[in-house]
Amino acid sequence: VQRWFSILQEFNHEIQFIEGKSNQAADCLSRDTIEKKTQSLFIKQFDPLYELSICDQDRNGKYKVSDASINKIIKNLHYFLGHPGFSCLTNTVKPIIESKNLMTTVKKICQDCLVCKQVKHRTTDSNIYCGDLTRNGVGETFSTDIVGSFLIEPKPDDVRKVSILTVTGLCSRLTKIALTYDITASTITNAFSNILSSTFNPRSLLSDNGRQFTSKEFRSLLNNRNIQHLLSRPYNPQANSKSERINKSINEIMRISRFGIPSKDIVEWIENRLNLCYNRSINCTPFELFFSSNALNKNIILSNDLLNKSITTSQKNAEYDRNRINKNKNNFDIKIGDYIFVKAHRNQKQDLLFDGPFLVTTVDNKNNGIKNDSYGKSKWTNIRNTFIFKKGRIS
Incomplete structure (x- = not known):
C-alpha cells in the first residue's frame, strides 16, 4: 500500500469507495488472462495411484512399469506429491517402482516442470558481474537516487514524512542531498536543480527508471543543461551501486535524528558523514578529492597527485571486489532462442x-x-x- 501511495503522490488523485459491481478496474484485473494461464498449469489429469495399481509387481512387491507408461506415471506422481525436487522424488519412487528408465525419467520431469520453475526459491545471481562505475574526471559523472521515506519530528507533535534526494560524484564520491516532503516529479526536479546550482555541473547523470527521473520536467532540465542521462535497467540496483551504497549511512543517521532535530541540521549531519569521513574506495575523503582541501583542518597540505592516487586505489578496489564476487560465478551463457x-x-x-x-x-x-x-x-x-x-x- 505504501509503495502505491508513493507512486500516486505525483498525481492529483482522490480515493473513493466503489461498489464491486461498479468497479470496472477491479473487475478487469480479476479477469486477467495471465492468471488463468498460470492456474492451468496445476490441473491434475490422471490418478497415479490407480495407474500404478494396474501394473504387474515383481517378487519384491515393486510395480513393474512399462517404458510406454513410465513418463505419464512419474509426471502425475510429481503433481500428486506436491512437486518435490529430483532427489526427494527419486528416493520416494525408487523403493516402489521398477523401471530401467526410472532415474532418467524423474530427472527429465523435474527439469521440465513449469510449475516448479515458478514456485520454488532458487539463486539467480550466479553469473559473473561485469561493468565498472569507476570514473577519472572529478565533477563529470554523477548518480542520483531517492531514499526513504522517513518520519521526523523536529518539534513535539510536528511529525513529517520526508524523502531524501542524493546526488553523488562517481569519481570523488562527494554527495549533496535534499530533504523533500513529497516525491512528485516537479519537487524532485526543483531539488535537483538547486543542488546543481549550488555545487555541481555534470556532463552525465546515472539514475534508475523512477517516474521522477523519466518525467518530462526532469528530462527537460537535463537537456537545458546539456547533461547526458544514463538509465539503469529496472530492478537492477547494482547498476547504480554508488548511490545505493550511501543509503546505508543515510539510514543510520535517520534512525538517530528522528526526534528534536531540524531538517537543516539533518541535511548537514548526513553530508558531514558522507563527505568529511575517510572513504576506502578513494583513499581520502570526498571533500578532499573534490575541493582539494581538508574540511576539518585547512592547514593540511594535500598531495598534488591526490587525484591519480585516488583513481588507482578506486580501480584496484573495484577489481578486487569484482574478483571476490565472481570467484564462484558462471560466465554469461544465455543465447538468442533460449x-x-x-x-x-x-x-x-x-x-x-x-x-x-x-x-x-x-x-x-x-x-x-x-x-x-x-x-x-x-x-x-x-x-x-x-x-x-x-x-x-x-x-
Whole structure:
C-alpha cells in the first residue's frame, strides 16, 4: 500500500469507495488472462495411484512399469506429491517402482516442470558481474537516487514524512542531498536543480527508471543543461551501486535524528558523514578529492597527485571486489532462442516467484542484459533476475 501511495503522490488523485459491481478496474484485473494461464498449469489429469495399481509387481512387491507408461506415471506422481525436487522424488519412487528408465525419467520431469520453475526459491545471481562505475574526471559523472521515506519530528507533535534526494560524484564520491516532503516529479526536479546550482555541473547523470527521473520536467532540465542521462535497467540496483551504497549511512543517521532535530541540521549531519569521513574506495575523503582541501583542518597540505592516487586505489578496489564476487560465478551463457524465467516482483506471500517461460530475442553481453518477449512485448531484463530454462523449447 505504501509503495502505491508513493507512486500516486505525483498525481492529483482522490480515493473513493466503489461498489464491486461498479468497479470496472477491479473487475478487469480479476479477469486477467495471465492468471488463468498460470492456474492451468496445476490441473491434475490422471490418478497415479490407480495407474500404478494396474501394473504387474515383481517378487519384491515393486510395480513393474512399462517404458510406454513410465513418463505419464512419474509426471502425475510429481503433481500428486506436491512437486518435490529430483532427489526427494527419486528416493520416494525408487523403493516402489521398477523401471530401467526410472532415474532418467524423474530427472527429465523435474527439469521440465513449469510449475516448479515458478514456485520454488532458487539463486539467480550466479553469473559473473561485469561493468565498472569507476570514473577519472572529478565533477563529470554523477548518480542520483531517492531514499526513504522517513518520519521526523523536529518539534513535539510536528511529525513529517520526508524523502531524501542524493546526488553523488562517481569519481570523488562527494554527495549533496535534499530533504523533500513529497516525491512528485516537479519537487524532485526543483531539488535537483538547486543542488546543481549550488555545487555541481555534470556532463552525465546515472539514475534508475523512477517516474521522477523519466518525467518530462526532469528530462527537460537535463537537456537545458546539456547533461547526458544514463538509465539503469529496472530492478537492477547494482547498476547504480554508488548511490545505493550511501543509503546505508543515510539510514543510520535517520534512525538517530528522528526526534528534536531540524531538517537543516539533518541535511548537514548526513553530508558531514558522507563527505568529511575517510572513504576506502578513494583513499581520502570526498571533500578532499573534490575541493582539494581538508574540511576539518585547512592547514593540511594535500598531495598534488591526490587525484591519480585516488583513481588507482578506486580501480584496484573495484577489481578486487569484482574478483571476490565472481570467484564462484558462471560466465554469461544465455543465447538468442533460449527460454528463460524472470524473477517476479511479489506483493503477497503466495504470489509466484518467477514468471515465464519467455523467449530471448536480444542479448547484451557487455551489460549482462537480455531482451525477452514478455506476453507480446519486448522487455529488457538483467541476467541477475533470470535463470535459463535448460530444455530450450516448450513442449
